[in-house]
Amino acid sequence: MYHSKKTWLDKAVDPLKIDELVAQASVSPNVARLLVQRGLETPAQATAFLEAADMPFHDPFLFQDMEKVVSRIKEAADQGEMILIYGDYDVDGVSSAAILWHALTEIGAMAECYIPNRFTEGYGPNEAAFRWAVEEGFGLIITVDCGISGIKEAAVLKELGVDLIITDHHEAKDVLPDAYAMIHPGVDNNYPFSKLAGAGVAFKVAQALLERVPTELLDLAVLGTIADLVPLVDENRLLATKGIEALNASERPGILALRQVCSLTEDELTEESVGFAFGPRINAAGRLDSAMPALEMLLAETLEEAVVLANQLDQQNKQRQDIVKQIAEEATALVEEKYLEDRVLVVDADNWNPGVVGIVASRLVEKYHRPVIMLCHDVEKGTAKGSGRSIAAFDLFAELTLCEDILPHFGGHPAAAGMTLSSDDVVSLRERLNAQAAKLPDEAFIATIEIDLRLHVSDVSIGLIEEIGRLAPFGMGNPAPRIVIEDAKIRDMKRIGRDLTHLKALLSDGTSELDGIGFGFGDAVDEISLLAEVSLMGSLNINEWNGFRKPQLMIQDLAVADYQLFDYRGGKKPLTDIFELPQEQTTLVAFSDETKQKYAERPLNGSIQENIVFLDLPETEEAFLPYLKQAERIYCAFKDEGYYFEAIPSREDFKHYFNYFAKCPREELRIGLVRLSKTRKWSKRSINFMHSVFSELDFLVTMEDGLPGVNPDAEKRDLTEAATYKRHEERQRLEQQYIYSSLAQLKERFDTLVEAAKQEEMTWSSNSI
Template sequence: MIPSKAKWKFTYSNDDLPHFDHQLSISSLTERLLVQRGISTNEEAQRFLTPELTHLLNPMLLKDMDKAVARVKQAIVKGESILVFGDYDADGVSSTTLMVEALQELGAICDYYIPNRFTEGYGPNEDAFKAAHKQGYTVIITVDTGIAAVHEAEVAKQLGIDLIITDHHEEQEVLPNAFAIIHPKCSPEYSFKELAGVGVAFKFAQALLGYFPNQFLDLVVIGTIADLVPLVNENRVLAHFGLKAITSTKRPGLVALKNNCNIEGAVTEENIGFLIGPRINAVGRLQDANAAVDLLLTKDMVQADELAQFIDQLNQERQKIVTEISKEAEELVEADSTGMNEKVIIVAKEGWNEGVLGIVASKLVRIYDRPAIVLSINKEKKTAKGSARSIAAFDLFSNCMQIRKDFINFGGHAQAAGMTLAEENISVIRKKLNQLASEQLSADDFKQLLTIDHTVEIKDLDVSLIVELNKLAPFGMGNPKPLFHVRAVPTELRQIGNQKNHLKMSIEQAEAKLDSIGFGMGDMYSKISPNAEMDLIGELEINEWNGKRKVQLLLKDLAITEWQLFDYRGSKHWRKQLIPLLGEQSAAVTFQTIDGTGSLPPEINHVQIDENWEVDYELTMVEDLILLDLPNSLEQLAQVIKAINPSRIYACYLVHEGHYFNSIPNREDFKWFYAMLLKHKEFNISVDTPKLSKHKSWKPEKIRFITQVFFELEFVKIENGILKPHSQPSKKDLTEAPIYQQKLNQLEIETTLYYSNYKELKKWFTSEMNEVVSPKEEVTHGL
């Protein structure tokens, strides 16, 4: 048995049969996936599968849009200077670039400003606004920021600056008193509320220009995907056409960035999320983000190449810093003996780079399945500043808003946030958030959730089906890549990679085969027993190699719900192989008087089974049962198996002098020996045994066994080592002799437990297993 690492949630029902028009020409599986995404009509399905730019909403539906457009155009006519105030992440950088280019196209006198993460922090600030005023700016447009800038809006008003806020972050209790606020969540008539910051900026640019600006789609897709907004509705349309635009873009900065990332052909959402986005983000994480904006704005290919190489170097440095801080953060978590990080992890240390703490928090969430806040302490200011990431079941924004007074600054989303607080408040916030989490979350909430779209049969999978399923892309938040469940038996299993850290297998189901690969799952190799039926969860993809295209399952999790047998019979090296596999609930069992535990770790419980043995509660909790020698009877082992009902059995016994090959003499052997004894009247055991052994090619053990059987049955008597026949022998069957019964018993034990093949051995153990399912066998993932 191998439990799943994640919590599995099966979202489908065989009763949910869709009824789409045949004109869609899609498989029933694709139809089911559409239904699970809330799509139930032909029109909705058509819009989802074939997005159109006409599906986008009118930007004038956004509150204050008309007012903001009029003010910007007025500024252009009067020659006023306009400052675009952005943010330092990929969404903010792409938003800033887009807005600057739109204003330049309109002939505006404009520039951009992105605050330094380390010296100014997130969002608008008073000093920056005052500096802008001195430089003659009369209009400031924020992009991807500003909704929490209540004080800064008042500063702008006092300075005579008209502040136009475009943002998408969660609004707080009080809105800024700005000239205009363009924000989907603050716009009752705008039905879609989940635009990224760059999406809002795009809408503003469209309204300003008076036409649909296709030239900005390559920018829109970066912020939309990198900022992890739901890829549904308008975001799906923008991402769909944005991926096409960035694939064919002539923008020097993006061409250089793609070359730097070795992206060829069609750009995918994975390319944005794992290659392009992180590089743009790296700039603002380590210094001010101007280089990233300059890269996207430049029209010079030489400058673009130089900036792209510089940004790649920053990204490599960022990766190194993340590795170092992550290690230190994990050490702090592991060293915590107070239990205060039980539900929500909060770690803090002086000197940590503030720019990468969100990535570190994400790593902690993946490792510990807990919400995590990672803070850098400033001893001079006596403050702590950092980032937070959460699990699906814990709304970080709403819970932190309940204790908002304990933060100096706070903002973000349900799953991600940034904050500044007094150093002395770290323990206060830790205590309060852990209390809130304790009240809201169950044990299952702390397991990663895998939402499974469907169970598939291997025989139904082919390349054309996967091509069709990819019509559901681009995948992301709100439209995750489908996860499928397959139940099958592995026919080939191996570790691959330089570090043997990946798991490669072929699985078979009713003679149909499917390749599967689990990256980072190489440690599972030794935990999977032969012929075990497995439940696999993964994504279906097309693997192309040497011109051949095959369906492949990209493994995300696995489970084995049946008990497992690991066969180390006859091996002298089983300790080296076995010990790394054992968990805390392990027991080594011996039946003979000799202690066979050898060099097993002391934490493994050793149990000697004899006629006085009784099962105790602790033994019933054992998951791993190690059998170190053979029992005195099959019934004795069966009693142990039924009492413990283990999840895994390790057969580690070795037979040195087996009875299997020293088979029991047949009746003709016994008859010949008795006739010989009657003829010669006596048999000198020590003298005549070697002679007879040579004459009949019998082993001495066989001769001794025959004499012992005759003696126990009172067919013969033994005096001074001389064997003589009884004058009146008893009438008994050979099988009545105790030694004969013992030999039969031992032969049965060895035949069943040692000389059987794997399937035969497992069948015997299975037949003896307790039929009552114990609590430790409960399946937690819904199967």
């Protein structure tokens, strides 16, 4: 067996609704199923979703304060007031600032951007920055991707006589900042869509200011929309769809520079390009230092300038990866040592980089399926700053709100949040969040994942993948369909990657083949037998290389439902691999005294675990059965005892051997036996075998002189009645079936044994009831 990391759940759908979409929306059954699973059940809903690129943008003036915002900005532009765009240090904040800067400068406003430093200022508005802005002569401050939690800062700015316009999308508290105006889709009930990213909100302000849809800014808007993981539905889907088109056509120096450092110059950009190539590099600046280089790259006027900055971001991203790896190892060790029983993992240390702990928190959520908060202590200030990530059942923002008395500064969403608190309150935060999580059922902490389609290898084609691609772009709220490939055979499997932590597999169902790539699944090479039937969960894409296009499964999880058999016979693999298996999960089985003595220093024949290692062959097959009832992995390390290639002496040999003792003079027995063995070409083992058989049948007995002789009173018996004869025949059969068989034949033999063991278990269970 190989247990999946998560429990796979099939989405329930109404087959009649699928049939309706197939008939009326001109889609395939698979696409219809995917649409219904996403709640798009009518032909009108399906058509609107699939043709999102044709839908119009919502009217930006549906925001209650948009008229007021446009009027105030234009007034500032007309009067020559300096406008400060106050952003955030992630992709959404940086792209939001770039969008608004372009819009303001187009209408003739004098605008500058300010991105706070994560390490010295933290997230969102801060009083020192606002006071600096006033001293510098800025008459209007506009926040992008932040501001909704800046109640105190808004009050300070109002006291100083400077107007504040907040544009944000983060979760709002019960009390809102006292700002001149506010554009927030989650607060303003007049706007028809509440899930815009910060970049989407900035785009709406730009749309209103310019009195048109600013298509030239779509390549920026898509960066924040995808990277900030907002649901890609409604207007976000429109922004993503048109934004990806704009990215591919973009001549913006910053975008071209990113393509260059990401080696995507010839590729068509997709949502994955933003999420896994552009996003991490733009984020890297703010995670390690100031985010201003990222903004400067997006605003660069020449390719040369942008490339220099993009290379800087690329180097910072590599540094970030190394830091994340180190912190992840340290945090995991802390969890395993101190917090493994906690429902909410609040992990803290003095020397962690607060810019990357959110990434590590996400990894720990993936590993433990529990809410995670990673905190970094500032010893001089006596504060702890960090980020949290959560699971679906635990609304992190709402639960943190209940701890607001010890959280002077926090903000975020149900799934993610950032916070600063006194180091003295970390223990209290941990205790309170765990108490709050105690109300959740145990099932909430079991990792599950919903499956969209179950297919076989032969069902997968480029045509199918292109059909599924009609639902793209994929992201939050519209995830890439999760496909399970069932009952696949592994034709080949190997580790790949610089550190050999990834998996490449060739899958087959006997008629077709499919490539599979699994990042982080390199260990499966040692844990999955090539004989196993595997189910693999992941997403499908088309691998294009050297002019060829072929389907490919990006593996996200895998499972083997049946027991697995691993071949270590005859020294094919070093037994050191077996001895490195976890002792608490492994039973080493030795049947013979010789093997028990050889491995006496190891724990042999202990309690039965899921890993069963057979170090030698038993006397009979039945001896296997007790170990096979619950076996998940069986390792065969049988050694050759020589029986298979040692033929049983013929009846003619037995006749000569018996007649020798009957006729040879007593004084010549020893020397005569040597001569006879050379003549008959008997080995010492053959002589011992015949002698044991005759002795067991009482044909030969020890005489008064201490030497063997013929028993005149022996009864007539067949040679095969002797225990030695029977054992030799049985050992020959066992060696043939278990040592000199192919791996496939060995698997068939164990299939029979495992089934017999299970039947024996069922019989025992029914008899005990």
